[in-house]
Amino acid sequence: MAEIVIKNVAKSFGSFKALHSIDLTISDQEFMVLLGASGCGKTTLLRIVAGLETPTQGEVWIGGRRVDHLPPRERGIAMVFQNYAVFPHLTVFENIAFGLRMKKLPQAEIDGRVTRTAELMHIEQLLKRYSGQLSGGQRQRVAVARALAMEPDVILMDEPLSNLDALLRLEMRAELKGVLAASKTTTIYVTHDQVEAMSLADRISVMNQGRIVQAATPVEVYRNPAARFVGSFIGNPPMNFIPATREGEGRWNVAGITVEGPDAGRERLDFAIRPEDVDIAPGGLKATARVVEPLGAHTLVTTEVNGAMFRAVLDSDIRVSPGDELSLVPKPDRVRWFDPETTAAV
Incomplete structure (x- = not known):
């Protein structure tokens, strides 16, 4: 032993x-x-x-x-x-x-x-x-x-x-x-x-x-x-983080959209999602493509969401050009939340 x-x-x-x-x-x-x-x-x-x-x-x-x-x-x-x-x-x-x-x-x-x-x-x-x-x-x-x-x-x-x-x-x-x-x-x-x-x-x-x-x-x-x-x-590219404000019990405003989350007894949390865990669909985060990097099977798109950088890894079949307006929908089961003061997971 x-x-x-x-x-x-x-x-x-x-x-x-x-x-x-x-x-x-x-x-x-x-x-x-x-x-x-x-x-x-x-x-x-x-x-x-x-x-x-x-x-x-x-x-x-x-x-x-x-x-x-x-x-x-x-x-x-x-x-x-x-x-x-x-x-x-x-x-x-x-x-x-x-x-x-x-x-x-x-x-x-x-x-x-x-x-x-x-x-x-x-x-x-x-x-x-x-x-x-x-x-x-x-x-x-x-x-x-x-x-x-x-x-x-x-x-x-x-x-x-x-x-x-x-x-x-x-x-x-x-x-x-x-x-x-x-x-x-x-x-x-x-x-x-x-x-x-x-x-x-x-x-x-x-x-x-x-x-x-x-x-x-x-x-x-x-x-x-x-x-x-x-x-x-951990992760390349790393997680995206967006400040979130409480809208009600278990509901959070993340860059203008409502996302279900923990009822943490706080008014603010940090919303987090990995770049590969978003889809292009209506009703998502409003993003403007800034840089597009083809990586073979995938395309890394660096966007701007609510004035902050937000990365998305998309299938290479999805055509995106700099300046395009995108709607990025986070996969609900992949969203994570962090306390902005302690930085610990909630």
Whole structure:
């Protein structure tokens, strides 16, 4: 069992508080992604789990054992870095075997582990090459193989695909997900790329300013954001937000149309809808097309609604030109509401 429990963890660097009382439980064999913009604290949290940073307060438990007082080598973890950290003067075999030799394992076991992980990462034909002769994607496979060869309880990954081009990232995402599922290893993966997070994660922890704003499945984070920040960060393009005023019990005025919503005991809320969750039909939001971007199967139309920007993703068969007047009807079951003061979902 390699359940990870992070209890009330905080971290300060002088007067700057990088993490604020983080509580998070990651189940055995779960793939958890820490997602957020640069500076949100996700890498700091990963480094605390790894033992590369000491928390100012709180505890870290791995597999039922408290580890925040232990050095990295005693935590049962392996780490894959953004810059690969492979040794150019060693062959692929020796790179993968490096940690195993440090543990003084028998040569037969080293040979077996290196061969198995190389086959798993499809680099068995590269074992005799020096890593300096490899492409970026091949070096990343070596770094993952080296981590897997250690047979750790936990693998920690810090933006491991960010240096690869778009097509290679797509290939490596699919490969990583399959390999780590097969290895049954608990994984924490740090990224600022929401596509990576959505495609890889069992659960996503969305972070902002040193706090976890929401920890949930990709579908839940996308469809039911717990705060306005999550709705604006997840999704490309992000959610649209329009101020709404109360018309009566369960009825709200949104840019001139009446929309059914919560009876929240407030006079104002923020109405939110994703760009793909609107249809062109009579009686909707009055919008003026400003920018039209064909995207193949879909067309992204940036409009103006009540003086504010509003994006709509429409079927490419719908012809729209800049200056066109549109009526955009939100799908009722996809509307979300947020408190404008707390920014929390209502």
